[in-house]
Amino acid sequence: MGTNDTKIKEIEEEIKKTQYNKATEHHVGLLKAKLARLQLEAETTRKGGGTGFSVAKSGDATVALVGFPNVGKSSILNSLTGADSEIGSFAFTTLKAIPGTMDYEGAQIQIIDLPGIIENASAGAGRGREVISMARNSDLILIVTDAEVSGVDKIILELYKAGIVLNRSRKNISLKKTVSGGIRIHKPQDIKVDREMIVSILKEFKIANADVYIRNPIKDSDLIEHLRQNTVYVPSVIAVNKSDLPYSRESDSRIPEGFEYLRVSAATGKSVEQLKSLIFRSLRLIRVFMREKSGEVDIERPLILSEDSTVRDVARKINRTFISTFRYAIISGPNRKFSEVRVGLDYPLRDSDTITIISKS
Ligand SMILES: Nc1nc2c(ncn2[C@@H]2O[C@H](COP(=O)(O)OP(=O)(O)OP(=O)(O)O)[C@@H](O)[C@H]2O)c(=O)[nH]1
Ligand SMILES: [Mg+2]
Structure with a gap:
């Protein structure tokens, strides 16, 4: 076992032993940051050892x-x-x-x-x-x-x-290292952050100067996960x-x-x-059925997309040139209040939509 592994074990033990409350929260946060940094280092030094399984991704x-x-x-x-x-x-x-x-x-x-x-x-x-x-x-x-x-x-x-x-889900944090000026935190007024905690976690990751942008309330673990890079x-x-x-x-x-x-x-x-x-x-997938201009729908083989997809994603999936020649799309479906609507590339899709793409001729 390397010295890193020993240190990791020790910190894990200490976190386990320490009761988590207001008084110890800062201490525990720092231990967690230290732990994450050591784990990251351990991983980097271990890289290259052992080959992965080779299974190609397939399907949707x-x-x-x-x-x-x-x-x-x-x-x-x-x-x-x-x-x-x-x-x-x-x-x-x-x-x-x-x-x-x-x-x-x-x-x-x-x-x-x-x-x-x-x-x-x-x-x-x-x-x-x-x-x-x-x-x-x-x-x-x-x-x-x-x-x-x-x-x-x-x-x-x-x-x-x-x-x-x-x-x-990933918390909305971004960080720009700077050469001087210390740690500057930018956030909406109504969001409370523990400045001292943020500064000490960043210090653990050897960051003394940075602009930190925070868009929603974060916990110490969110910042640590962000700094770990490989999360x-x-x-x-x-x-x-x-x-x-x-x-x-x-x-x-x-x-x-x-x-x-x-x-x-x-x-x-x-x-x-x-x-x-x-x-x-x-998996939060949606099925989208393509309708030819002739009116024919392939119900056997819908396109499978992630639930936040737009018309653009459909166009992209079928053929890249569809985007440059795109005029508009016609959408209908059982989960729609309208019977048919003409939309543009940024229109968000729903499960079971039927879509016809009309191109410039
Ligand atoms: N009673 C019962 N036995 C099961 C069930 N599913 C699997 N088994 C038994 O559990 C044992 C292990 O099943 P596997 O499918 O090989 O388990 P595994 O998780 O793939 O095991 P590893 O590949 O060794 O990690 C076998 O003896 C199976 O017959 C179940 O639903 N009920
Ligand atoms: Mg098995």
């Missing part, structure tokens, strides 16, 4: 299956996609990434089965590094647990240590597998706040269909 979105060994990840992949990932009654059956495709409402969702992770995966234990890198690049992380919901908090922590933040924000849901087996009443209370979950059984097929719709909904 990618979902990574993350969980402890033997909880039934491969069984879930197989029941969601009809893939044939090896299942075994012992830990570490799966040793590499195995992709499958889930067909849902016209969308092709890539699901990737991964080896089980263990504690300290973020520090490279087991195949932790590779698993985490797949998770980092996915559009949704499906955490799989056994019926007792054991260890979800540990999995979330391992991902967090590797810079993967689940079910939270990604990924949505996540939990599949509580093996729920055909008996489980204790308390197990549901182990689901962390802010996570949706579903009790399923890959063995009996219980709630597998519901899991498919939970996955699809959590």
Whole structure:
């Protein structure tokens, strides 16, 4: 274990021991900043070691299956996609990434089965590094647990240590380093910030001069995540597998706040269909149907886009030249109050819209 690792352990222990309250909040914030900086350094020095799994992204979105060994990840992949990932009654059956495709409402969702992770995966234990890198690049992380919901908090922590933040969005912070002038904080008047805290966190990251722009209320962890650079924000849901087996009443209370979950059984097929719709909904995708000028609509194969897409994204997806020759688009759909409307490139789309693009001739 390197000296960095020892220091990381010590700080983690100290954070655990320290009761969090008004009086200690500053101290804990600094410890967290120190921890994040050490983890970042550890990661940079470790880079280059170990190769990632090679699975090309395909389909409209990618979902990574993350969980402890033997909880039934491969069984879930197989029941969601009809893939044939090896299942075994012992830990570490799966040793590499195995992709499958889930067909849902016209969308092709890539699901990737991964080896089980263990504690300290973020520090490279087991195949932790590779698993985490797949998770980092996915559009949704499906955490799989056994019926007792054991260890979800540990999995979330391992991902967090590797810079993967689940079910939270990026806070609006930006930072411009300057050569002098100290730390200047720019923010709306009604937002309160702990200036002293911000200055000391920045100091930990060796920043003494900077303009900091804050647009919404932030916590110390938001700033630390911002400074870590490698932070990604990924949505996540939990599949509580093996729920055909008996489980204790308390197990549901182990689901962390802010996570949706579903009790399923890959063995009996219980709630597998519901899991498919939970996955699809959590990916926040919309389906958009193209109508030819002739009036023909391809309802078998909608375009799959993220929910914040506009007409421009449709045009771009079909053919780049559509943007330069674009005149207007005609939109209709079951989720619209109007029967038809003419719109421009920036018009936001809704699920199940039908769109016709009219080009300059
Ligand atoms: N009772 C029950 N057993 C299950 C269920 N799903 C999987 N199993 C069993 O659990 C064991 C592990 O299943 P896998 O799908 O190989 O688990 P895994 O998470 O992929 O395991 P690793 O690849 O080793 O990490 C096997 O013996 C499966 O038959 C379930 O829903 N109910
Ligand atoms: Mg497996």
